[in-house]
Amino acid sequence: MIVGATWLMPVLSPRLMHIPDGFLSLVTAGMGWALSILVLAYAVARTNRQLGERQVPLMGVMGAFIFAAQMLNFPVAGGTSGHLIGGALAAILLGPWAGMLVMTSVVAIQALLFQDGGLVALGANILNMAVITCLVGYSTWIWLQRIIGDGAWKKMAGVFLAGWVSVFVASLACALQLSISGSSPLKIALPVIGGIYALIGIGEGLISVATMAFVTATRRDLAESRPRAKLGE
Amino acid sequence: MRNKTWWIAGLIIALALTIVSPLASRLPDGLERVAEDQGFMHLAWDSFYEIVPGYVPRGLHSQALANIVAGMIGVLIVFGLSFGVGYVLRVRRSDGETGQP
Numbered sequence: 001m002i003v004g005a006t007w008l009m010p011v012l013s014p015r016l017m018h019i020p021d022g023f024l025s026l027v028t029a030g031m032g033w034a035l036s037i038l039v040l041a042y043a044v045a046r047t048n049r050q051l052g053e054r055q056v057p058l059m060g061v062m063g064a065f066i067f068a069a070q071m072l073n074f075p076v077a078g079g080t081s082g083h084l085i086g087g088a089l090a091a092i093l094l095g096p097w098a099g100m101l102v103m104t105s106v107v108a109i110q111a112l113l114f115q116d117g118g119l120v121a122l123g124a125n126i127l128n129m130a131v132i133t134c135l136v137g138y139s140t141w142i143w144l145q146r147i148i149g150d151g152a153w154k155k156m157a158g159v160f161l162a163g164w165v166s167v168f169v170a171s172l173a174c175a176l177q178l179s180i181s182g183s184s185p186l187k188i189a190l191p192v193i194g195g196i197y198a199l200i201g202i203g204e205g206l207i208s209v210a211t212m213a214f215v216t217a218t219r220r221d222l223a224e225s226r227p228r229a230k231l232g233e
Numbered sequence: 234m235r236n237k238t239w240w241i242a243g244l245i246i247a248l249a250l251t252i253v254s255p256l257a258s259r260l261p262d263g264l265e266r267v268a269e270d271q272g273f274m275h276l277a278w279d280s281f282y283e284i285v286p287g288y289v290p291r292g293l294h295s296q297a298l299a300n301i302v303a304g305m306i307g308v309l310i311v312f313g314l315s316f317g318v319g320y321v322l323r324v325r326r327s328d329g330e331t332g333q334p
Contacts, residue, residue, distance in 0.1 A: 219239055
């Protein structure tokens with residue numbers, strides 16, 4: 001099916017939101033590439049101006065951790081599984097622009113080396129899992145900090161919600177792309193995909209909070225550094 | 234904890250996570266479930282090529298071991314790539330450190 005050999009089927013499936021080739025029309029996939037390349041070019045420029053020396057190894061560690069965590073599917077309701085995407089987490093710790101580049105590394109290696117997510121669809125997958133999760137997760141995080149404040153528990157509530165919202169919005173983008181491509185009508189894709197990812201988002205939020213708690217406990221400076229890469233600045 | 238100790242520990246944690254990857258749920262994930270239920274799974278094409286399809290390197294007969302090996306290879310490559318991107322783009326000025334007094 002996705003990758004020939006049927007005896008490997010249990011692990012050969014397209015995984016969480018990793019769109020395989022064929023699900024998207026060439027026009028939709030092309031739009032995914034165009035949008036991703038535009039935003040990534042801007043992310044490179046911003047990171048080039050703002051990334052501190054000390055954040056370089058953090059980028060490597062975040063990439064490594066998110067790649068590993070994405071292999072760990074957890075069961076959610078209805079015989080479905082999900083796993084961390086990690087975009088909100090990367091954006092909170094590194095800022096949205098460096099975070100986006102880390103997420104792009106993860107998603108690109110998954111597609112190029114492990115055939116997880118299509119090559120034609122890679123632009124759309126980067127758009128959903130790197131660009132949208134980082135921008136939405138980071139905006140939610142900043143917005144919540146302004147509204148509810150940044151005490152220890154409030155901060156963790158913010159991390160949880162940023163994770164949840166990032167996954168939910170990315171899944172809606174995925175549903176939209178599938179429907180534009182004619183694979184699944186929007187009135188079905190949107191509620192079905194949104195519904196599943198509303199559940200998976202809870203796992204995203206919890207894992208993001210656990211990771212943030214670990215970073216805060218071991219390296220408060222990294223958890224609290226305000227990356228200057230704020231949106232719209 | 235010093236910066237270098239911390240990121241080496243972080244990398245080790247990521248590598249260690251791959252050891253439990255064979256225990257991960259094999260249930261279809263969100264998108265796959267929808268594609269099956271809505272009947273558009275057949276639209277998926279075969280891959281153009283295969284290097285390590287499905288996180289199972291060729292020649293490894295134990296699927297659990299194969300997952301772990303694939304995971305560790307992936308972790309190291311992604312670490313190198315994202316570290317490399319950061320290294321190339323970093324601000325080299327001494328005052329370029331963010332979050333530093």
